[in-house]
Amino acid sequence: MNPILERLRGGLIVSCQAYPGEPMLDPRTMTQIALAAVEGGAVGIRGKGLDDLRAMHAALDVPLIGLVKVGHDGVFITPTLADCLEVAATGAGIVALDGTRRPRPDGLSLAATISGLKDAHPDVLVMADCGSLADAEAAVAAGADVLGTTLAGYTGERPKTEGPDWEVVDQIVALEALPVLVEGRVHFPEQAAEAMRRGAFAVVVGTAITHPTTLTRWFADAVGGAAATA
Numbered sequence: 001m002n003p004i005l006e007r008l009r010g011g012l013i014v015s016c017q018a019y020p021g022e023p024m025l026d027p028r029t030m031t032q033i034a035l036a037a038v039e040g041g042a043v044g045i046r047g048k049g050l051d052d053l054r055a056m057h058a059a060l061d062v063p064l065i066g067l068v069k070v071g072h073d074g075v076f077i078t079p080t081l082a083d084c085l086e087v088a089a090t091g092a093g094i095v096a097l098d099g100t101r102r103p104r105p106d107g108l109s110l111a112a113t114i115s116g117l118k119d120a121h122p123d124v125l126v127m128a129d130c131g132s133l134a135d136a137e138a139a140v141a142a143g144a145d146v147l148g149t150t151l152a153g154y155t156g157e158r159p160k161t162e163g164p165d166w167e168v169v170d171q172i173v174a175l176e177a178l179p180v181l182v183e184g185r186v187h188f189p190e191q192a193a194e195a196m197r198r199g200a201f202a203v204v205v206g207t208a209i210t211h212p213t214t215l216t217r218w219f220a221d222a223v224g225g226a227a228a229t230a
């Protein structure tokens, strides 16, 4: 197996992302969070944005999954071949891209996007962020190296479940086609363990580890809710 994937097998990957307008949107901050996650046992980091990825690549010695986000509707995760090439140029060993069957903004198919990326960066691996079983099947045919359940609940094809979309996890694992990274709404350690029991190759956790604004809101809402019923 590819040595980058071998390092991720059976482990936890931590997604370190801040969004436009947020106080932590800063490459140094995100890199420090990534380093802290590695200290806690993360075997890989998923990062967003070219500046963050360059800083993380320089500081980390674990595999880096890179992406850019362009907008937040439709195809927004590393949507074009040009975006993929820019992400690969940061040094990220795995490029995560939208792996759905939706039309891409540059008009290229997923297969053409993957082959264009691999022509320029033969060693780079491609993680296809999928929203459904049909996406995963198409991504396998298009030449992806790894499948993610990242977009289940975000494309309109699947309901947005409270936790991970276990049905889609089971379906994609049952394909037995490529390593499956379970990503999306893994909020508790028990869910990460459950993902492994269901055949995940590795688990990706973002919000529940690296997004303090959301975490604070969970607690603040709980406190406020308790006050309202007191």
Ligand SMILES: CC(=O)N[C@H](C=O)[C@@H](O)[C@H](O)[C@H](O)COP(=O)(O)O
Residues within 6 Å of the ligand: 015, 017, 067, 077, 150, 151, 154, 183, 184, 185, 186, 204, 205, 206, 207, 208
């Ligand atoms: C749908 C989408 O845009 N997902 C993004 C993909 O990179 C990130 O916003 C998520 O934080 C990441 O997938 C990890 O998921 P969670 O934060 O639920 O653990």
